[in-house]
Amino acid sequence: MSDLLKKWAELADVKAELASRDWFLGTSGNLSIKVADQPLTFFVTASGKDKRKQTNDDFLLVDALGNPAEPTHLKPSAETLLHVEIYNKTNAGCVLHVHTIDNNVVSELYGDDGEVIFTGQEMIKAFGLWEEDAVFRIPIIRNHAHIPTLAAEFSKHLSADSGAVLIRNHGITVWGRSSFEAKKFLEACEFLFSYHVKLLMLKGHKVFTS
Secondary structure: OOHHHHHHHHHHHHHHHHHHOOOOHHHOOEEEEEEEOOOOEEEEEEOOOOOOOOOOOOEEEEOOOOOEOOOOOOOEOOOHHHHHHHHHHOOOOEEEEEOOHHHHHHHHHOHHHOEEEEEOOHHHHHHOOOOOOOEEEEEEEOOOOOHHHHHHHHHOOOOOOOEEEEEOOOEEEEEEOOHHHHHHHHHHHHHHHHHHHHHHHHHOOOOOOO
8 A cells, every 4th residue: 555545544533433423514624634744734624524523535745834735636725724834834744623512611611811821630640731730721723714814813723743722612623743642632621621511511600720
């Protein structure tokens, strides 16, 4: 199997696993995986597809500007520019973006604060935070309809080869050095969001986890 086909299959496996969690409602979400560094190329989900299904048109190869790298009838995801920013500014190998009810609720609860903070949670060890009093912060940015503006604001939070950013009332974008790392971060974030939303429902008022 060629390297190109291996990368396609790797991203398809991730998509299938996330689809099994029902994280792609209404064709939402977008995924990508780096194929090469020089020149930069990566597979990204095609726009408007039902990501709960597996087809030969799920992904297309794009270049460092997010444009198709080869002739195709497919259109890249509308938010491909966010992936472009990540790959051009970090050594990430995979980017995952999903819309869930929990991550949207959390982004709205803490959007005015510009971040949500988690501490005292075992799950933050997924991010390499092992200290007993470790703090995990996820930035929350405004959901600009103009994608270049959204990408520019998103880019301000790209300081590491792995990380996560919430877009208010839109969804979460995570990136990692591999598809395994990106998926691990996404699962950990969604656990934290789901736990926090349920805790708020039981307590009956907004409260930070710190």
